[in-house]
Amino acid sequence: MTTLLLAISGLGLLLSLPAGFSGSKAWLAGVLVAMTAGLVAAVVVLQTGEVWDWRGTLTVGGEAVHLRLDAVSALFLALLSLVGGAGAVYGREYWTEEKHPRTARWGRVWWSALLLCLGLVLLTANGLHFLIAWELFTICAYFLITLDRRRPEVRAAGWLYLAASHVAMLCLVAFFTCLAVRTGSWELADMRDHAELAPLFWLALAGFGVKTGLFPLHIWLPSAHANAPSHVSAMLSGVILKIGVYGLIRFSGWLPMPPGAGWMVALIGVVSAVLGVAFALGQHDLKRLLAYHSVENIGIILIGLGFALVAAQQGNAPWGRLALAGALLHVWNHGLFKSLLFFGAGSVLHATGTREMSRLGGLWRAMPWTASLFTLGAVAISGLPPLNGFISEWLVYLGLFDSTNAHGPSAWAAIPAIILLGVTGAMALACFVKVCGVVFLGAPRSAAAEQAHESGPAMRGAMMTLGVACAAIGLAPMLFWPMVAQAVSAWNPAWAGTEVPAGLAALGAFHLALATFALVAAATLWRRIRQRGVTRAVTWDCGYVLPTPRMQYTAGSFAGIITEWFSWILRPERHEHRPDGVFPFRADFTERTPETVLESVVEPAGSAVMRMARVFRRLQHGRAQAYLLYLLIGLAAMAVLVLIGANK
Amino acid sequence: MIAGGGALIFRLVLWLMLAPLLPGIINKVKAWVAGRRGPPVLQLYYDLARLWQKSVVMSALASPGFIIGPAVAWVALTGAALLLPLGPAGALFSFRGDFLLMIYLLALSRFGTAWAALETGSAFEGMGAAREVSYAVLTEAAVITAILSLSVHSGSTSLATMLAPSVGAGVVLLAAGLFIVLLAENCRVPFDDPNTHLELTMVHEAMVLDHSGPPLAVILHGASMKLLFFALLLTEAVLPVGNLAPMPAAGILVAGVLAVTVGVGLVESLLARLAFRRVPLLLTTAFILCLFALLLAWKGGAA
Numbered sequence: 001m002t003t004l005l006l007a008i009s010g011l012g013l014l015l016s017l018p019a020g021f022s023g024s025k026a027w028l029a030g031v032l033v034a035m036t037a038g039l040v041a042a043v044v045v046l047q048t049g050e051v052w053d054w055r056g057t058l059t060v061g062g063e064a065v066h067l068r069l070d071a072v073s074a075l076f077l078a079l080l081s082l083v084g085g086a087g088a089v090y091g092r093e094y095w096t097e098e099k100h101p102r103t104a105r106w107g108r109v110w111w112s113a114l115l116l117c118l119g120l121v122l123l124t125a126n127g128l129h130f131l132i133a134w135e136l137f138t139i140c141a142y143f144l145i146t147l148d149r150r151r152p153e154v155r156a157a158g159w160l161y162l163a164a165s166h167v168a169m170l171c172l173v174a175f176f177t178c179l180a181v182r183t184g185s186w187e188l189a190d191m192r193d194h195a196e197l198a199p200l201f202w203l204a205l206a207g208f209g210v211k212t213g214l215f216p217l218h219i220w221l222p223s224a225h226a227n228a229p230s231h232v233s234a235m236l237s238g239v240i241l242k243i244g245v246y247g248l249i250r251f252s253g254w255l256p257m258p259p260g261a262g263w264m265v266a267l268i269g270v271v272s273a274v275l276g277v278a279f280a281l282g283q284h285d286l287k288r289l290l291a292y293h294s295v296e297n298i299g300i301i302l303i304g305l306g307f308a309l310v311a312a313q314q315g316n317a318p319w320g321r322l323a324l325a326g327a328l329l330h331v332w333n334h335g336l337f338k339s340l341l342f343f344g345a346g347s348v349l350h351a352t353g354t355r356e357m358s359r360l361g362g363l364w365r366a367m368p369w370t371a372s373l374f375t376l377g378a379v380a381i382s383g384l385p386p387l388n389g390f391i392s393e394w395l396v397y398l399g400l401f402d403s404t405n406a407h408g409p410s411a412w413a414a415i416p417a418i419i420l421l422g423v424t425g426a427m428a429l430a431c432f433v434k435v436c437g438v439v440f441l442g443a444p445r446s447a448a449a450e451q452a453h454e455s456g457p458a459m460r461g462a463m464m465t466l467g468v469a470c471a472a473i474g475l476a477p478m479l480f481w482p483m484v485a486q487a488v489s490a491w492n493p494a495w496a497g498t499e500v501p502a503g504l505a506a507l508g509a510f511h512l513a514l515a516t517f518a519l520v521a522a523a524t525l526w527r528r529i530r531q532r533g534v535t536r537a538v539t540w541d542c543g544y545v546l547p548t549p550r551m552q553y554t555a556g557s558f559a560g561i562i563t564e565w566f567s568w569i570l571r572p573e574r575h576e577h578r579p580d581g582v583f584p585f586r587a588d589f590t591e592r593t594p595e596t597v598l599e600s601v602v603e604p605a606g607s608a609v610m611r612m613a614r615v616f617r618r619l620q621h622g623r624a625q626a627y628l629l630y631l632l633i634g635l636a637a638m639a640v641l642v643l644i645g646a647n648k
Numbered sequence: 649m650i651a652g653g654g655a656l657i658f659r660l661v662l663w664l665m666l667a668p669l670l671p672g673i674i675n676k677v678k679a680w681v682a683g684r685r686g687p688p689v690l691q692l693y694y695d696l697a698r699l700w701q702k703s704v705v706m707s708a709l710a711s712p713g714f715i716i717g718p719a720v721a722w723v724a725l726t727g728a729a730l731l732l733p734l735g736p737a738g739a740l741f742s743f744r745g746d747f748l749l750m751i752y753l754l755a756l757s758r759f760g761t762a763w764a765a766l767e768t769g770s771a772f773e774g775m776g777a778a779r780e781v782s783y784a785v786l787t788e789a790a791v792i793t794a795i796l797s798l799s800v801h802s803g804s805t806s807l808a809t810m811l812a813p814s815v816g817a818g819v820v821l822l823a824a825g826l827f828i829v830l831l832a833e834n835c836r837v838p839f840d841d842p843n844t845h846l847e848l849t850m851v852h853e854a855m856v857l858d859h860s861g862p863p864l865a866v867i868l869h870g871a872s873m874k875l876l877f878f879a880l881l882l883t884e885a886v887l888p889v890g891n892l893a894p895m896p897a898a899g900i901l902v903a904g905v906l907a908v909t910v911g912v913g914l915v916e917s918l919l920a921r922l923a924f925r926r927v928p929l930l931l932t933t934a935f936i937l938c939l940f941a942l943l944l945a946w947k948g949g950a951a
Contacts (some may be wrong), residue, residue, distance in 0.1 A: 086680025136819040361769070364711040371711075375763075384756045385724075385749060398745045401805050404796065415796065415942070422751070422792035423785055429755055432779035433762045437777070443709050503744030503806075510741060510749065514727050528862045530716060533703040539768040540707075540858050553766075554775025561782035565928070 002052040002069065005041035006123070006185025009034040011079075014117045020108030024092050027108050031115070035085035036371035042078035045069050046483035049490070053125075061128050063186050063319055066126040071490035072253065075328060075483070076246045077122050079335040080467065083238045084115045090343055090462035091231035094350060095147070103147045107229070110147075114140035114235070120242060127176040127186040138165045141240060145228040146182065157223035164210055164220035171207030174248075175200055192255050197487065198258040204251045205265070212244030213274040214302070219272055219598040220283065220294045222283075226355065231347020233287060237294045238339035242331050249328070255489040257309055264393050264539055266413055277427040278566040281434070281559040282593030286345045288353045289435060291382060296424060297334040303329045303417055305395045309405060309491075310410050316494035317410075323500055323513030324491060325484050326395030332480075333388040333473060337380040340466040344374035351452040357555040359446040360439045366452040374461045376644060378432035379448035381469045383425050386511030388473035392509065397421065428561060434558040443549040475515060477508045515645040563593070571596055576615070656740055662798030663729045668692040669873040670879065670909050675837075678915025682712070683710055691874060697866035707768040707858050717764030718863045721757035721871040728753040728894040729877050734895035735889040735946075742808045747795050750807065751788070754833075757874075758784055761867065765855035779924075783832055783839070783851070786931035788830050790938045797942035798885060811881075812890025814950050818941030823886045825937035830878040832931055834871065836912055838922040839930075879908040 012034030020027035043054060047073055056065035069077065088111060099106045115123045118136035124130050142165075146158035178200055180186045191197055204216075213221040221241075225233045252261070276295030283289035304327025306440040312322020347370040348363060349355055380387035402422070403414040444450040454460075473480050482498050489496035563570055570593050579587035594600075619630075672689035679686020706714060728937065733739035735893075739746070797818060798810045824876045830837045835852035842853065856867050861868040885903030889897045922930060 073824060151917075250941035281894055306950070362709065365715070375713075379756075380760065382755070382759065383752065384759060385752050386742050390749075390752055394745055394748050397748050398805065401745075401796070401799055404800060405803050405805070411946075418796055419789055419793055422788045423753065425752070426781075426785040430778075432784065433759060433766065433781050436763065437766030437774070441711065441713070441763075441766045477886065497858065503746070504745035506741065507745065510727070513754075514723065518720045518723045518728075521723045522716045525715055525719045525862060525866060526712075528700070532701070532861060533949060535703065535705045536708045537705050538708060539770045540772075542772075551771055552769045553771045553778065558774060558778045561778060636746070 002041050002044055003054060005037045006045070006052075006067075006069070009037040009041065009119070010116070012037065013119070016112040017109055017116075017204065020112055021105050024097070024104075024108060026229055028088055028092055031112060032085055032168070035081040035088070037441050039070065039078055039081035039085075042074040042081060042482070046071055046078065046486050049486040053492075059176065060170055062130065063126050063128050064123045065129070066187065067123045069123055071483075071486040072250060073122045073246070075331065075487040075501050076242060077119065077243060077379065077485075079332055080115070080118055080122065080239050082466075083235060083335055083339045084118075086339065086343075086462040086465050087111070087231045087235050090234075091229070091348070092461050093458040094231055095229050097242060100147070102578065107144065107147050110140050114144060115362060118239065118243060121156050124247065125188050127180055127188050129186075129584045131169075131173060131176055132186065133455055135169060137240075137243075138162075141232075141236065144232040145224050145236070147229055147232070148227075151227075152222070154227045157227040158299070160559075161220045161224040164217075165459070168207045168210035168257070169208075174215065175203040175207055184598045188254070190258050192254065193622070201252065201255055201258055201261050202246065204255075207259075208244045208247035208251075209268070210244075211636045212241050212248065212298050212300065212302075213272075213295050214268050215275050215295055216601070218272075218276075219602055221295065221596065222279075222288045222291040222546055222595065225342075226285055226287040227533060230287070230342055230349060233291075233346070234339035234342035236344060237291065241294055241298060241641070242335055242563030243306075245298065245305075248302075249305060252309055255355045259313070260307065262306050262309030262311075262313060263413060264306070265266065265309060267304050268418060269299045269302030269306050270305075270417050271299070272302065273424045274295065274420050274427075277424050277431060277568075278562070279593065279596075280430050281427065281565045282566075282570045284357055284592075286348065286357055286360075286435065287342070288355075288437065290341050290345060290571070293341075293428065293431070294334070294338060295331065296428065296628045297338065297381070299419070300393065300424070301330045301334070302371065303327075303421065303541075304330065306419070307399055307410065308394075311399075311403070312494070314408060314410065314498055316407070316492065316497075317403070317406060319399045319406065320492075321399075321488055321495040322395050322402065324495070325481075325501070326392050326397075326399060326487050328487050329395060329473075329480070329484050330389075333380070333392045336469050336473070337387075337389060340375060340377040340463055340470065341460065342380065343463045343466070344370050346375060347463070348374075348452075348456040350455055350459075351430055352446075352448040354446070357435070357438045360444070360449045360551060361442045361446075362440070362444040363449060363452050364440045364634065367440075369460045370456055371436075371464070373460075373467045376467045376470060377438050379507040380474070382429040382431070382432050384519060386474050386514045388470045388477075390511075391504075391507070393421070393425065395501070395504075398501065398503075401428045416420035424516075430562060431559070433639040434555055436560065437589035438555045440550050445549050446639050457485060471515075475508065475512050477511075507556065538544055571600070651678040653741075654753055655699040659730065659734070659740060660726070663726070663876070664869075665875060667876045668696060668877045669813075669821070669872075670726070670854055670905070671904070672915040673909045677910050678917050681914065681917035691868075692868065696865045696869055699868070700862050702861040704861035704863065706860075707770075708873040709769050710858075713847070714764050714767040714859075715863055717760040717767070718866045718870070719760075720791065721760030721764075722866045722873075724760065725754045725870045725873050729873055730755075731807065731904060732877060732880055733811055733884070733890065734880070735884070735901055736892060736894050738808050738890075742806055744805050747805070747807050747810065751791060751795065754791075754874075755788070757870065761855060761870075763861070764863075764867075768858045770858060772854050772857055775950045776851050776857075779851045780855060781933060783927060786928060786935060787829050787832050790825055790931065790935040794826055794829070794885065797822060797938060797945040801948065802944060803947040804918070808890070810833060812888065813882040814886065814888040815833060816841055816945065816946035818948075819886055821937045821944070822941035823882065825934045826878070826909070827942060828877075828881060828934035830908070830932060831912065831915065831932070832927075833878060834875045834912075837916040838919050841921050841928055875909075875912075881906045893931070907918065 016030030052069040120133035193251040279293035304323045308320040311317040314628035380389045383393045400414040576589040765773040765777040840851040
């Protein structure tokens with residue numbers, strides 16, 4: 001059954017490759033069939049917990065093809081299928097032949113290729129094939145990011161992505177070859193009885209960490225997410241970052257862990273969560289802001305994973321199960337609402353041609369669907385009830401509280417993690433109130449925002465699918481729990497079993513009641529106002545004569561209080577001309593939050609390396625006489641060494 | 649089931665009817681300190697009834713969210729109120745991890761009001777909303793630390809058992825921390841002055857500048873419920889109300905809420921508002937007070 005579904009899925013994607021080159025209808029059909037089949041296969045495995053294992057006779061690189069789908073990879077496959085399908089529907093309308101005659105077909109082909117390679121990464125049970133598929137999907141993603149490569153900032157973003165990905169690739173090649181050398185085969189399976197493999201986890205953490213966008217390895221992430229076409233951004237943030245998480249979860253489950261691994265992962269998680277959202281608050285570019293929120297959410301996932309690792313090392317304490325379940329569910333949740341938000345941002349970009357929040361505003365009137373669906377995503381990502389973000393954060397929190405109440409050594413990490421998770425939540429809320437308010441509410445700040453239009457049915461449909469999924473997980477968590485529980489037990493058999501954490505059912509029921517009552521209350525208030533009559537008037541402005549849209553509160557001022565608290569790391573650059581004199585001629589103020597890690601750590605380090613290289617380059621100038629001299633000096637040095645050795 | 653429904657309605661009515669009393673008491677205390685007669689204690693009830701009858705003036709820029717925001721905020725606050733156990737009577741909905749839902753429902757109500765504030769595109773309301781969500785970062789840290797200290801002290805993860813015993817040694821610290829949080833969350837002096845009409849200097853009043861009629865009534869009623877909510881939370885966190893017989897517990901709860909309310913009135917009469925750049929400092933103090941309460945609870949639990 002699963003074999004058939006996965007075969008359909010693979011075949012559909014393979015057929016959609018040439019179909020995408022010629023036209024878009026057959027391509028979409030192929031991708032959708034493939035994604036539906038993939039989703040069903042993943043759900044079947046998640047429901048039953050049976051591992052699908054398939055060995056082929058074909059060999060690639062001297063290794064027989066070996067595919068396997070267990071609950072952990074099925075969890076990620078389900079996300080890939082849903083976002084991949086929705087992204088294809090969205091992308092077909094977003095990146096059309098009319099608007100992008102040169103690149104539309106390539107966008108389709110690379111999309112199919114990306115989905116295929118990502119699927120292979122999830123399915124393969126062979127280290128060599130994992131590396132090959134990993135490299136292939138990295139390249140597919142590069143071509144998708146740089147679809148619009150006539151713009152220089154897109155090329156720069158693509159280059160940064162490619163460079164960072166290959167640093168990660170280096171670590172992963174080292175990781176997999178060490179693994180293969182130590183175990184004697186490329187086969188990937190549970191290796192927890194090989195205690196000597198433990199230190200390899202650090203290599204995996206670095207390699208997968210770059211792909212995941214952990215702070216401070218996130219340097220490629222903001223510019224790539226901002227400059228890619230929006231359906232690609234959704235894929236990057238919703239799925240590709242999660243493939244990094246998949247690597248971490250997969251191999252932290254299969255390898256023996258070095259003693260400090262859990263602590264380290266949790267620490268990185270906390271740092272990523274808090275600083276991710278702080279950087280997000282400082283952004284003025286809508287998509288860049290969303291990209292930094294990915295850093296934050298990956299942080300939340302890693303907090304869960306880190307504490308699960310700590311718990312596993314402390315005799316499989318039961319609270320680790322909650323933390324891991326929270327992390328795994330957050331993988332789904334973040335994939336869903338972040339893709340939804342990127343689709344929404346894409347609709348805004350499509351309608352107005354700008355990502356600058358200071359040029360948007362008042363879009364709800366022209367784009368009611370996009371505005372409401374984006375808001376749904378914003379409520380979900382802020383972790384507010386009754387949507388899905390709260391369910392996974394609730395699980396992680398509960399794991400941390402239980403860890404504290406166990407009074408073990410992990411409590412000392414759990415207490416700050418709980419407090420900082422709360423702070424992160426409040427900051428995410430501040431950030432998304434800002435985004436929604438500045439982009440969709442108030443008055444349009446530019447002509448482009450004034451002439452915006454709603455996106456077409458396909459783009460809205462893709463957003464709605466993801467919105468429904470967000471609401472479903474939030475309102476009926478009990479439906480999804482068994483699948484998460486299967487993935488948890490596949491990660492650590494000691495936490496096997498499907499018993500539901502106490503409180504989850506009640507939480508789901510409360511969410512349902514809350515949503516119902518909110519609807520009823522809003523409708524009642526609405527009717528009351530209709531009865532009493534509404535007068536429309538200009539916004540209260542203290543009697544000012546000439547209110548203009550530019551007098552609205554901006555994104556920068558809204559976030560100003562919090563970004564001031566974090567100015568030690570954000571290092572905002574300000575340029576100001578204050579108004580002076582009785583009749584001030586001009587005054588201006590600009591503020592920009594730089595990519596602190598990239599601009600003050602990586603770039604200086606890179607230029608230092610280049611300077612050193614320049615010094616050494618003087619040695620190579622093409623004069624044969626000098627090269628002969630080098631040879632002579634080298635030989636002489638060796639002779640001296642030999643003589644010294646002989647005299648001893 | 650029917651008994652449960654009856655209890656739900658009874659408790660809901662109790663919350664909805666009693667909440668607007670608190671601002672009246674605060675105003676009476678302030679008037680008494682200043683030697684004035686002051687507005688009647690029931691003034692807010694009259695205001696709410698009047699606002700509910702009025703028609704609405706809405707900004708030309710406002711979307712339906714201008715109405716939905718306050719409604720969602722009100723529902724969220726009501727939900728949080730129903731999660732709070734009332735002494736030995738317990739909570740209507742009690743489950744593991746309900747305290748997190750309670751904290752996040754407060755956050756949801758903040759989202760609703762801040763959203764509605766941004767609807768009009770007014771810089772005043774933007775300013776108010778920005779202050780509200782920014783200071784909330786610090787109050788959230790303080791609240792979650794306070795809850796954590798209760799959880800550590802009682803070894804439980806559900807509000808009903810968490811709030812039952814007294815906190816022990818950290819009780820004064822926790823009370824002080826939560827009182828500051830109460831003042832900040834309810835926009836009272838020294839964080840905000842509910843009396844001024846100078847929009848530039850305010851938080852809550854600046855956010856609701858453009859609201860009128862029934863939506864304003866919903867916002868004001870929600871604010872009074874939030875005040876009652878925090879007063880009850882403070883009382884129950886500090887005093888071991890949950891372990892008493894029903895009658896004395898009810899008496900203590902009422903006395904505690906009254907004491908907190910009078911305390912707010914006295915603070916409001918005797919203190920001036922803080923300069924805005926000092927606000928984070930005071931909130932950090934609240935957080936640190938709660939943190940020390942947590943450490944004391946931790947020591948007590950380990951011993």
